[in-house]
Each structure stands twice: as structure tokens, then as C-alpha cells.
Amino acid sequence: MSNAEKPKEWPLWEIFIRGQHGASHRHVGSLHAPDAEMAVNNARDVYTRRNEGVSIWVVKASDITASAPGDKGPLFEPSNDKVYRHPTFFDIPDEIGHM
Amino acid sequence: MADAVDPLFEFALRMGDNCLILGQNVSAWCGHAPVLEEDIAMANTGLDLIGQTKMWLTLAGEVRGDGRSADDLAFLRDARAYRNCLLVEQPNGDYGQTLMRQFLFDAWHHPMLEGLQASSNARVAEIAEKAVKEAAYHLERSTDLVIRLGDGALESNRRMQAALDALWPFVGELTSEDDVEIQLAAAGSIPAAAEVEAVYRQYAGRVFSEAMLRAPEDAFMRTGGKDGRHTEALGYILAEMQFLQRAYPNATW
Numbered sequence: 001m002s003n004a005e006k007p008k009e010w011p012l013w014e015i016f017i018r019g020q021h022g023a024s025h026r027h028v029g030s031l032h033a034p035d036a037e038m039a040v041n042n043a044r045d046v047y048t049r050r051n052e053g054v055s056i057w058v059v060k061a062s063d064i065t066a067s068a069p070g071d072k073g074p075l076f077e078p079s080n081d082k083v084y085r086h087p088t089f090f091d092i093p094d095e096i097g098h099m
Numbered sequence: 100m101a102d103a104v105d106p107l108f109e110f111a112l113r114m115g116d117n118c119l120i121l122g123q124n125v126s127a128w129c130g131h132a133p134v135l136e137e138d139i140a141m142a143n144t145g146l147d148l149i150g151q152t153k154m155w156l157t158l159a160g161e162v163r164g165d166g167r168s169a170d171d172l173a174f175l176r177d178a179r180a181y182r183n184c185l186l187v188e189q190p191n192g193d194y195g196q197t198l199m200r201q202f203l204f205d206a207w208h209h210p211m212l213e214g215l216q217a218s219s220n221a222r223v224a225e226i227a228e229k230a231v232k233e234a235a236y237h238l239e240r241s242t243d244l245v246i247r248l249g250d251g252a253l254e255s256n257r258r259m260q261a262a263l264d265a266l267w268p269f270v271g272e273l274t275s276e277d278d279v280e281i282q283l284a285a286a287g288s289i290p291a292a293a294e295v296e297a298v299y300r301q302y303a304g305r306v307f308s309e310a311m312l313r314a315p316e317d318a319f320m321r322t323g324g325k326d327g328r329h330t331e332a333l334g335y336i337l338a339e340m341q342f343l344q345r346a347y348p349n350a351t352w
Binding site for chain 2: 010031032033034035037038041042044045046049
């Protein structure tokens with residue numbers, strides 16, 4: 001790559017942290033880093049300073065394919081009136097507690 | 100030496116002063132590092148080192164038994180009484196120089212602390228156990244950056260090589276051994292200098308070859324810091340660091 005086309009900024013990475021007690025990784029924010037390994041290092045310094053995590057995932061932001069905000073209607077609205085998809089017709093015994 | 104110096108006191112000062120002076124130097128990047136992520140990482144490293152300073156200087160005060168606290172030792176000693184190695188007091192320079200200084204220190208600090216975990220002195224082993232995890236991360240980070248900048252662009256390689264050339268002469272002092280260390284090593288309180296040096300050489304050699312850097316051969320190795328004979332740089336660091344306590348004795352938050 002010639003200098004002219006070389007991007008000046010490091011690529012953007014999306015950071016996911018598994019909390020101390022949480023079961024799944026949660027998106028916590030993003031940062032810049034030259035590569036994946038350094039992104040993990042930077043995430044450790046930026047997002048786990050107060051003992052927030054036990055595991056870090058980093059994903060290049062450009063590798064994420066997102067749904068378009070304009071598609072909100074066709075994508076999500078059809079499920080609005082399909083109440084039978086929600087398990088609201090079962091009685092949950094009290095002993096189960098919060099589900 | 101005229102009056103009997105407790106080797107453990109000397110050693111605790113050396114460990115503590117290394118952390119204190121490097122921590123103070125590194126902290127100057129806070130708000131000034133080239134990118135936000137590095138700014139936070141560098142400040143974290145500085146804070147880790149100041150935390151370790153507190154443990155070592157507290158131990159030094161206890162060993163000496165003259166009632167001096169870690170703060171007293173940090174803020175009320177003159178340069179001549181400081182025992183840090185010359186490497187850590189070298190100026191920050193550009194960011195490459197700061198990273199190279201950090202790497203050259205971390206690559207020694209980590210195996211040293213690993214060895215100290217097995218110390219026959221329970222207090223030393225306890226401090227080492229706490230510090231070694233931080234040092235492992237510092238080393239991982241500085242290694243990653245030295246490799247990426249060394250084996251990066253032409254300009255970054257040039258700067259990292261210049262930093263290595265400038266700082267290499269201070270490396271010999273890290274692994275050198277004097278009466279204090281020989282006595283402590285014989286008692287099993289600290290690892291033998293040769294053991295730490297072997298790990299250091301092998302590790303640094305591997306990193307430099309991966310980073311496309313060359314350590315100068317037959318460089319004249321400078322020493323003196325461990326005995327309190329420092330370079331000009333330390334005076335400036337202490338002047339800034341100690342100003343408040345000197346100007347307003349016993350001032351507290």
C-alpha cells in the first residue's frame with residue numbers, strides 16, 4: 001500500500017466484556033487499536049480498570065453487519081401481533097421465582 | 100561501607116525507587132500521550148508502579164526501624180540517597196523512547212519478581228506475589244508495542260532503534276550484582292543475578308529480532324544509580340515530585 005492510501009487512524013474495534021457474574025459478553029463501547037491483540041490490551045486498560053470483567057472479546061467494527069434502521073418496520077413489527085410467541089399463557093409456579 | 104547497612108533495607112529501596120521514579124516519569128504522559136488508549140494505559144502503568152513503590156518503601160521503613168514512612172522516604176530524600184537504577188530516570192523523550200525504556204525495565208522486572216516470589220523472606224515474597232501480575236501485564240504490553248513499532252513503518256523503526264541505542268548502556272546495571280545482592284542471594288532472599296540476566300537476555304533477544312531491532316554490541320555499560328550516583332535527570336524529577344512537601348512540610352490533603 002502506498003502512503004497515500006494508507007489510513008492514518010487505527011481501525012475501530014467494538015469491545016465486549018463478560019462481567020464478573022454475567023453469563024454472556026456485553027457490548028461496552030469501542031476503541032482504536034492497530035490490531036486485535038492490541039485491541040484486547042487497550043480494552044483491558046480502558047474498560048476493566050475497576051474489575052468489571054473476566055473475559056474480553058474484540059471485533060473489528062467494520063466486520064459487523066448491522067440491520068438498517070429503515071428496515072425496522074418490516075423486520076420487527078410483524079412480531080408485534082403474534083402474542084402466542086410469548087410464553088405468557090403458562091402459569092409459573094411461585095417457587096421458580098423471577099424468570 | 101562505613102556504617103553497617105542492612106542489605107534488605109538497601110534492596111527494598113532499590114526496588115521501591117525503581118518503581119517510584121519510573122512511575123513518576125510515566126505519569127507525565129497523562130493527558131499528553133499520542134492516542135487516548137495509550138494515555139489511559141500509560142497512566143494505569145504509572146499507578147501500578149506507584150502502588151508497588153508504597154509496598155517496597157513501607158518495607159524499607161520497617162526494616163530500618165527509624166519510623167520513616169513510605170511517604171517520608173519518597174519525598175524527603177535527596178538524589179544521593181535514591182537507589183533506583185539509571186535506566187528509569189532517563190527522560191521520557193518521544194513516545195518510542197518511553198516505550199523502549201518501559202520494555203527494557205519490564206523485561207528485567209518481571210523475572211526478578213518471579214524469582215522474589217520464592218524469597219526466604221516472607222514479606223518480600225508477599226510483595227512480589229502482588230506485583231508480579233502487574234509486571235506480567237506491563238511486559239506483555241511493552242513487548243507488543245516494541246514489536247509493532249520496531250517492525251512497523253520506516254519512521255517507527257528508526258525511532259525505536261534510536262531509543263534502543265540510547266538506552267541500552269543502562270541495561271547492564273539492572274542485572275549487575277554488588278555486595279548487597281550477593282549477600283541477599285546467598286541467604287535465599289532474592290534470586291541470583293545471573294538467573295535473572297539469563298531470562299532477560301533470552302527474552303529481549305527474541306523480542307528485538309522479532310521487532311527488527313539490534314541491540315548495540317560492546318556498548319559501555321553505565322552504572323551508579325544503585326549506589327546513589329545518578330545522572331542529571333533525577334534532580335529534575337525529584338524537584339518536581341518533592342516540591343510540595345519541601346515547600347509546605349507535612350502538608351496533607
